[in-house]
Amino acid sequence: MKAADVMVTNVISVTPDVLVQDVAYILLSNQISAVPVVDDGGQLLGIVSEADLMRRAEAGTGRRRPWWLAMLTGRDIRAVDYVKEHSRKVTDVMTRNVVTAMPETSLQDIAALLEENGIKRVPIVKDGKIVGIVSRANLLQALATAPKPHDADVDNSAIRESLMARLRAAPWAHPALINVIVQEGTAELWGIVDSQAEKKAVRVAAEVTPGVRTVNDHLLIRPTDSAI
Numbered sequence: 442m443k444a445a446d447v448m449v450t451n452v453i454s455v456t457p458d459v460l461v462q463d464v465a466y467i468l469l470s471n472q473i474s475a476v477p478v479v480d481d482g483g484q485l486l487g488i489v490s491e492a493d494l495m496r497r498a499e500a501g502t503g504r505r506r507p508w509w510l511a512m513l514t515g516r517d518i519r520a521v522d523y524v525k526e527h528s529r530k531v532t533d534v535m536t537r538n539v540v541t542a543m544p545e546t547s548l549q550d551i552a553a554l555l556e557e558n559g560i561k562r563v564p565i566v567k568d569g570k571i572v573g574i575v576s577r578a579n580l581l582q583a584l585a586t587a588p589k590p591h592d593a594d595v596d597n598s599a600i601r602e603s604l605m606a607r608l609r610a611a612p613w614a615h616p617a618l619i620n621v622i623v624q625e626g627t628a629e630l631w632g633i634v635d636s637q638a639e640k641k642a643v644r645v646a647a648e649v650t651p652g653v654r655t656v657n658d659h660l661l662i663r664p665t666d667s668a669i
Contacts, residue, residue: 442547442548442583443544443545443546443547443548444542444543444544444545444546444547444548444551444563444565444573444575445544445545445565445573446548446583447548447575447579447580447582447583448544448565448572448573448574448575448579449573449574449575449576449579450572450573452477452564452571452572452573452574453467453471453473453476454476454477454478454479454571455467455476455477455478455479455489455531456478456479456480456481456531457478457480457486457487457530457531457532457535458530458531458532459530459531460529460530460531461494461497461528461529461530461531461534462499462529464476464489464494464531465494468491468494474490474491474561474562475488475489475490475491475561475562476488476489477539477564477571477574478531478532478535479570479571482570483570483571484569484570485539485541485564485566485569485570485571486532486535486537487532487535487536487537487539488535488536488539488564489531489534489535489536490536490561493525493534493535493536494534496522496525496526497526539564540554540558540560540563541563541564541565541566542554542563542564542565542566542575543565543566543567544565544567544572544573546565548575548580548583551563551575551580552580555577555580561576561577562574562575562576562577563575563576597623597624597625597626598623599652600623600626600628600650600651600652600653601621601622601623601628603650603651603652604621604623604628604646604647604650604653605621607646607650608643608646611642611646613638613639613642614639614642614643614646615633615634615635615639618632618633618634619631619632619633619634619643619660620632621647623652623653626652626653626654626655627653627654627655627656627657628647628650628653628655628656628657629657629659630643630644630647630656630657630658630659630660631659631660632660632661633660633661633662633663634660634661634662634663635662635663636662637662640658640660640662643658643660644656644658644660
């Protein structure tokens with residue numbers, strides 16, 4: 442899937458001359474955490490998020506540094522903080538270096554952008570204009586509505602071999618100590634594992650193997666002082 446498949450296209454946006462207080466109202470009334478800032482032609486200029494509005498003089502949440510830290514903080518940094526905390530215009534508080542993606546960007550790449558940049562949403566742009574937004578919630582929606590894997594029309598021995606091959610390829614597993622019996626799509630897991638984590642991983646490997654409908658876990662965790 443790609444961004445165009447899950448993005449919200451009815452994007453609420455503001456212009457750079459909108460007042461900060463109005464943006465706060467827009468975020469609250471629409472239950473969103475950020476709004477893109479666009480010019481009259483729809484070109485993306487920046488974005489204003491909840492984080493951009495956390496430090497505000499009106500709310501008494503302005504940044505307060507100990508005197509010694511204030512002395513070590515550059516004048517330019519303090520000037521920037523003052524603008525962010527006191528200016529009434531969006532253009533002064535918005536984030537200008539916006540992480541964006543295109544409609545053709547894969548959801549895998551979108552997820553990577555969200556994770557690597559520590560952000561909650563990615564504006565989707567085309568020819569410089571915003572055409573949508575993909576948020577973390579949209580990725581969860583894609584996951585929740587994804588079609589479930591179709592049970593492969595294979596026999597029990599084929600299912601068993603598929604699962605055993607999966608375990609043999611797993612660096613965390615000890616397949617020599619694990620036995621699997623499959624009957625009518627039910628995988629019975631027998632044997633010994635080293636830890637609860639390995640036990641859980643074996644179960645998950647069985648659950649995601651095509652053709653497996655039910656998993657019965659009989660695996661035992663061997664004592665740490667065992668020589669088995």
